[in-house]
Amino acid sequence: MRPILTTLLGSAAAFLALTTPAFAGGPTMALGAAEDAVRAPDLVTAKVKMTELRLAGMTAVRVTSNWRPGLTAPTTGEIEILRNVEAAARLSGVRVYVSVYSPGSATTPLDPLAQAQFAQYAAALAVALPSFDDIIVGNEPNLNRFWLPQFAPDGSIASAPAYLSLLAKTYDALKAVDPRLRVWGGAVSPRGSDRPEGIRPTTSPTAFIQSLGAAYRASGRTLPVMDGFAFHPYPDNSSVSPDLPHPRSTSIGLADYGKLVSLLGTAFDGTAQQGSSLPILYDEFGIEATIPAGKASLYTGTEPTTTKPVDEYQQAAAYDLGLRLAFCQPTVAGVLLFHSQDESALLSWQSGVYYADGTPKSSLPAVRDSLDRTRGGSIARCDGLALDVGLTNVRFPGPKQFTTGKRDTHFRCTLDCRWELRATRTTNGTVAATVRGYARYGRTTIASLTGRKLGTAPLRLQLTVTQAVNPGAPASRQSGELRPQ
Template sequence: MTRITSLIAFACAALVLAGSARPALTVGVSEDRGKDTTATAAQFFQTLQDVGLAQNRVSIVWNPAQPSSIAQEQEIKNWLPLAQTAGVKVVFAVSAHNARDFSSSSGAIAQFAAFLQTVAHAFPTVKDYVIGNEPNQPLFWLPQYDTGGKPLAAAAYEPVLAQSYDALKAVDTTINVIGIGLSPRGNDNPSAKSNISRSPVRFLHDLGVAYRNSGRAKPLMDQLAFHPYPARNIDLPQTGYTWPNAGLPNLNRIKQAVWDAFNGTAQPIFKEAGKTPFSPPLQLDLDELGWQVAPLPPLAGMYTGTENVPTIDEATQATYYTESIQSVECDPTVASLNFFLLADEPELTRWQSGLERVDGSKRPSYDAVKKAIHDSGGTCQSGLEAVWKHTGGVLYPVVGWGDLKHVRPARNTKWAFKAGAQEEAVFKAAVFKATTSKAKILNVLRRGQPKALLVARGTIRAKNRVVVLPQSRLKAGRYVFAILMQATMNPARTTLVVSRPFRVR
């Protein structure tokens, strides 16, 4: 198999000498524990300050039964000055109480937008808002599909984000509106027995379609929140996912999906190498990441229930957290990275990913994260910044023609080769006489006229497959195989590959 690198823009992070003073990566936590009491909040923010964690994402729940009421409003007012004293930026993640809250009432979106304005007026020092949480997951958004299997979630979420953006900007144009809170995984299967969900790449595609269809001439978001959890809790930070899911090492997949969805619209996309954007580019807010750890035996009695994921040990967690920080410090498109949580939850069916154990004692990851932040200050220590550029072709196409030097007998009727890509693509493949120009081959495969020899169509599902052409004899002569791949997430992205000639005799 041969990778066709010469035919596509290289859509992965290259490394270049850092030539600009990008803002340092902000490292923080996503944790609600500081909201409990003023005393708890004081200790909480002192701990964040000690570690060097400069951001805390806090959840604010909108309840349609009390659409204008802010839960724990006074407690929040009490502890916000503590965060400011500790140098911790507070981010509000505002989401609905139940997964069907937006779909069950035609007036819910307007009420939610009004609630955001109420929150923004109540807490004018908070300038960052995440809108919703993992709408590509059924735990947080329903329905995901209609009865016919058509995806619904992104199209339903788009007006929520649009009206939220407008509502918050009407209060304060400097508010940073952060979209989605995207889950790293989804099964794209409306008939699945469980977790009927949408993958992040397909969700972004659906969101782009809804945005374009809406005719909106303003952005949806200033940043994109993404939760790059590992596929399995025991996976390395470098393991990642296969397309169309994405994790920490697959951020370029998210960037490409955003480009496919929004390029040429009023919604900013991620900064590309060699291009100067007309408006501030989109950035990533990686606001949830964590690996769960097995409780130490002496503390087992402080935890309840039964663990529901394979765990790692504390030393491994510390290593993974350090590597996670280092992996994004040199990516200027990443504004922040939040670990989920500061301290363990006691129920084993929930999260034991904290820098602290359930009793408040420090895990090795506490000092590891503290050291990583201290050593780099969130800046690119290698001096080599990652740069990204979208691809205009199919992502990483590969083709294996077989032995083209082998002379095929005229009685041969079987014709096949292997082809693949690292994304889903439809294809049209055919045989042409070797004298046919590449331009004519492209025109024939695109338009279907004039007819090619032995035409086959199909889908490449983000992996290699055998392309089988119709069984037929070819006259003696010289021929070429050709395949035109077209990305399903953006039909404008195509890749044509033509083989060297082979002979039939």
Template sequence: MRWGLLGALVVLALAPAAQAGGPTLTLGTAEDIVRSSSLVEAKAQMTLLQLAGFRAVRVTSIWKPGELAPGPAERKVLDNVVAAAELSGIRVYVSVFHAGSRTTPLAPEDRAQFASYAAGLARAYPSVRDVIVGNEPNLNRFWLPQYAADGSGASAPAYLSLLAETYDALKAVSPDVRVIGGALAPRGVDRPGTGRDTISPTRFTRELGVAYRASGRPLPVMDVFAFHPYADNSSRSPELPPSDPDHLGLVDYPKLVALLGEAFDGTAQAGSTLPILYDEFGVEATIPTEKASLYSGTEPATTRPVTEATQAAYYRRALQLAFCQPNVTGMLLFHSHDETALSAWQSGLYYADGSPKSSLAPVRDALAATRGGSIGRCEGLALRIKPRTAFSARTLGIALRCDLDCVYRARLVKLPAGTTTAATSGRAKADARVAISLRRKLRPGLYRLSVSVTHPVNRGEPVLRESAPFRVR
């Protein structure tokens, strides 16, 4: 099935996706505020994520050279994260990486320790099945060297070695662990010796594929590809293309899929069908005067934060785009809560003190509309409703619950002619219980209650449910 958001500038014919987006998207936040040595605090913060409409959280776990598994302090924090998430019904992603480029795991011994650490984490927490390997390895902030002495790319081949070894270690723990690779930044200068050596995701993905093919590896290295599709700055809508064609944004999904296909199709590693996780996407909002005392430092001029209304609109637009991208399995907003340093991220739906921004409610509604399948209309997407119904001949009522957003038409039918005695129509949100009444005074005879449901935006085949015939005397 080929989908595209109506009005998109480009539609690319793609191989069938391994997983589809739409209402199956995992929607959450990349947020370490839930990392706490107190279970009570971890659960309190997890509850705030629930109230914002998130159903998943990505937390970090930092590997340090010499570590073969998470230590006691880290285990205590992760114990609380996992317990709080289970109590809250929230899915946990863990991003395992090193603190910065000074500890890049390049040597075989370091790679083995890193892989052991990730495997130890997966072994300790069987409910955590999503592990992200590394973070933005195309940036010098997290990986050095980016280039070899001759100017060729060095980071992609080295990262591939780490990813492959960690993949094997995690799969040895359980084949059910989803190994998530990439986690690429959306930009890079592609020129060595600039003082900030970085590589664009376009070049990095190609070089990752070249290195994989050259390795002759008969196994995959990842189950999912993670990407951070930030806009050039917060003032740019996610539907606008980046300023540099080698940079990638949300609107560049066709290019990303094509790059993955170029890199891996025809090998043991899935390429153009590889599931994609947007595990970071953020829009910074300006801080109102009454909240300024919560923050410190200076906002970088390059950030260009927006109003909270614009933040909410951009998050909604981002969800619309991701919803219609078939290979995309999830989107995690960066963050749920603002960071206090203005040099960092004020992209949350909560201020630094935990009070909600005005953007929270509309974003929560957008998340609900995404889960209900109504955030946008996608070309070729036809959603079939799975309703649950209960009929009452005594009260002439119908109890209805749709798994997705739905529109319904309920009828009281006179038998055997099939004529409509009474009817009503309406709309229901996903998982909402609706009580439909067709009560009226009836003449004696044989009747039946029926309800037909379909999706209001991405219409599939209508689904009809009928009661058994009943007699009115």
């Protein structure tokens, strides 16, 4: 278990000395789902659900843990569930993000006591679950569904300053547990009305971030409040393409990355809090798919008319496009789809690649391939992105094999790669044969000269690989001298 640092001053010095990890979009992004189906009362069920994530190509998951007034630590039952998640994630090689928030606006932590209890709860969770290194504070605090009041009586924004206070207290409490913990702030919704007098008072992400920055500057705080910014870049509805920008509105989607970075920069650059360079986690991005007649009995209720779900082919295409956009956004640390498995209530989300009964949708193979191409660095070509590829598990044919005509070279690339195997005569440097191909990352590939006429002179093989779509420095390996006969 993590030791709690006993001195706040000592913990502050420790986390000030840390350097923020360098995120660069591309293949380093965390890729997974926001999925509470893995929150199971037994390890077997948690492991089954975690395995489903892996089979869909996902290696990260975000789970929730709800704080309620009066709690200063998770209940025994909550800890047992989260330990099942922890164990299943460890067995499956899945990274876990935990989102800690109050379940609704009736329990918004506003006063100093409630905020102190919330911070203690998050810290106690981190102590009890030492492998959980990523904690998200709050959920959509710009919406009245999760945070009230949104506005003060004079019409000014009330939610952002109050949320900043909660975020700062929780950040300090978590860093006192372990300075290496990554604290994600925001978890902001992509839209809001900015109408204090409205029936549903909500704050746009544009206004919320501006107010958050103003509150931070006014506070005089000399420490950060977050290591990264969580954001929910849903399109306006599921039928709207993720690449639709919002240049003349206060909404922010995946195509508005420049606007989001600019807002963060205006809010925080020049202070102790990172702004324009702050890592961004898209911890919810969902596209709802229509339910086929054969699966209708699994679902209850009625689909809202505003959802506008698409067919499964379009769902897969939208997820692919979303990943391509995020891949080229330099400060994006990860993309988590919402969800991996459908919720059974049609009023909720049918955005998974599995139906509510856990059987796969037709979109699953395509989404898995999109995730693989993202990790391999090939889902999109990005201006200025140059990826250096590495070679592992290289095995050239041995002298005896080569002489008897078995001329296969086995290897793996650390990213998707284009490869070339060249056989060069050692006597005069001329090329006897060349074969080329494409390989997916992490998979054993065979470059074969079997059956090629190579003459009788001794040869040397050279294998060279470059990243397939965003090439940086190549990698090369060379065999010893080999004789065809």
